[in-house]
Amino acid sequence: MLRSVLAISAILTLVGPGAADPLTRLGVGRPATPSAIAAWDIDVRADGRGLPPGRGTVREGAAVFAARCAGCHGAQGEGAAADALVGGRGTLATAKPLRTIGSYWPYATTLFDYVRRAMPFDAPQSLTPDEVYAVSAYLLHRNGILPEQAGLDADSLARVVMPNRDGFTTDPRPDLPAPIR
Structure with missing residues (x-):
């Protein structure tokens, strides 16, 4: 037990709140520069804040989907190795x-955010905003939206108003902002 307390004390001395800057003390990491932060600051909110400039059509999307998405999600988004993206209404x-x-999804902006961050599975964040x-x-067209x-x-x-936008309940805590409508 004494060994455990001494080990924890040593670790807290190295990285605890009173420790010197870990970048210099431990020799690991690097400062987060504004440009490094901006590269990771790509979230899109339900109301559309954070959406980048760009434009894309259903026809263009069909070509991108066939080339980059259909291998996992099926030719029409019906599901294959990965989940179905189309269907399921009712x-x-x-x-x-x-x-x-x-x-299921309540906001179309969530679709954009997820695809932008995580797809395609083998090359996340490789699609341009237009793509x-x-x-x-x-995908919104294939779902009849x-x-x-x-x-x-x-x-x-x-x-875009999604079919299940009102299918979720809001958090009842009074200190939270009102839901986006």
Whole structure:
């Protein structure tokens, strides 16, 4: 027990609140520069704040999806090695709900944010903003939310109303901001 206390004391001395700057004391890491932070600051909020400039159409999205997404999600987004992205409307209250973009997701901006950050699986963050807008338009079209001739940009994507937007409950804590509508 005494050894454990001494070990913990030694560790806290090295990295605890009273320790010197770990970058210099331990010789690891590097300072977070504004440009390094900006490269990682790519979140998109439900109301569209954070969406980058760009534009993409359903037709362009079909081509990007075929080249970069269909291998995992199926030719039409029906699911293959990875989850289905299309279908599932009306299944959430059934014994076998299919949670897809069109049946479950409350905000279209979440689709953009997720694709931009995490897809394609083998090369996350490799799609341009125009390609992400295009894939988003294509998937929203495949889910019956956008017409075939639609295009998306930061303004129009933020205005898309998803079928399950009101399917989530809000956090009842009074100290939180009101939900986005």
